[in-house]
Amino acid sequence: MPDFSRFDQAAYDEQTRLHRLKLRRTRKGRLFLTSFCILVIMGALIYAFVYADSLWIYIADRYFNNRINAASAQQGGGWDNHRLNIMIIGVDQRNNEPSRSDTLMVAMLNLKDKTVQVISIPRDTRVKIEGLANPTRINHAYANGGTELARKTAGQLLGTPIHNYIETNFSGFENIIDSLGGVEVDVEKRMYYPAEDINLRKGPQRLDGHDALSYVRYRSDGKGDLPRIERQHRFLGLLAVQVLQPKTLLKLPEIAGELHSNVKTDMSTADLLVLISEFKNISPDNIRFSDIPGLPQYINGASYYVVDEEELKLYMDKILTDEIPAAAPGIVN
Incomplete structure (x- = not known):
């Protein structure tokens, strides 16, 4: 049968308090990390939105240049x-x-x-x-x-x-x-x-x-x-x-x-x-x-x-x- 006469209630309460504090800090850390990741993703999306048009123009120019040059060479054109x-x-x-x-x-x-x-x-x-x-x-x-x-x-x-x-x-x-x-x-x-x-x-x-x-x-x-x-x-x-x-x-x-x-x-x-x-x-x-x-x-x-x-x-x-x-x-x- 357990002997509760030696149970230290004060020490138990202190240990519990420290454990909860540790969990709270861990959750805050995770919350900060999650929020930071969301901000990074949002920043990347905004960056992509702002510069997508320029990027698309670059890609389109490269794409069409390659196609036109290949077709012109095949048909003997010089335009x-x-x-x-x-x-x-x-x-x-x-x-x-x-x-x-x-x-x-x-x-x-x-x-x-x-x-x-x-x-x-x-x-x-x-x-x-x-x-x-x-x-x-x-x-x-x-x-x-x-x-x-x-x-x-x-x-x-x-x-x-x-x-x-x-x-x-x-x-x-x-x-x-x-x-x-x-x-x-x-x-x-x-x-x-x-x-x-x-x-x-x-x-x-x-x-x-x-x-x-x-x-x-x-x-x-x-x-x-x-x-x-x-x-x-x-x-x-x-x-x-x-x-x-x-x-x-x-x-x-x-x-x-x-x-x-x-x-x-x-x-x-x-x-x-x-x-x-x-x-x-x-x-x-x-x-x-x-x-x-x-x-x-x-x-x-x-x-x-x-x-x-x-x-x-x-x-x-x-x-x-x-x-x-x-x-x-x-x-x-």
Whole structure:
């Protein structure tokens, strides 16, 4: 049986007090250590937030420089490394007929100044296509060699490497416009061409995918392909204004799904993410549209758009040396 007669209550109380004091100091030490770690983490996050933009710019520049240099070397180009040239091709796919490029543009992205120069190449442009004996319309390049031959032909015409491409067909264009909820356009005149299911009234209206496609494809102006290209530039300018609005960001998941389903490209997800980040704050005023210099001509009974090669070289040299200022969306110069 325990003998409690020798139990020293005072000594026990003192020992207990010292033990509690030790625990309290340990807890305070742990609390200080935890608080210090939290402050360090918060400081690191703030530091990262403040300097992330500069870091991202550095990473993006390195990323694009490497990609552009590699692509230019492969294609034999000699242009500067702060430009990314992307071919945008709209394909006309019909039953029982070979596909042809209905719309061909080259978007030249200036990664340094955050400007975009979009150059349209009329589909009737007369060019020499590798593998074909005689000069013919540039839209035959896609029909004979797909995207790669179209890219090579466009690059040779402009005298610059085409680093990437984005391709879509008519239904893809319609679906993308529908996912945006349509685009507000003041249609400049009555457009009616039942053979292509085009039926637009004059005046301001919101065009859904089908009517937007009708607007950019209509070419019964009696002046060849140039009025249609001007409409395409105008529409893309209006589209850029809408896409850059904050409310459009809420639709990005749906738009991304449509792009994945309806667009072909050689750009990876990483490419697209870096590109979007680089140009997320671009002003529509820094997107400029133009077409290559030349004139419509009949040659051996066929209608062509004949390029003024000397003027084209001068124009491309101005782009290279940044002599062409940005213009308002949809303005053709």
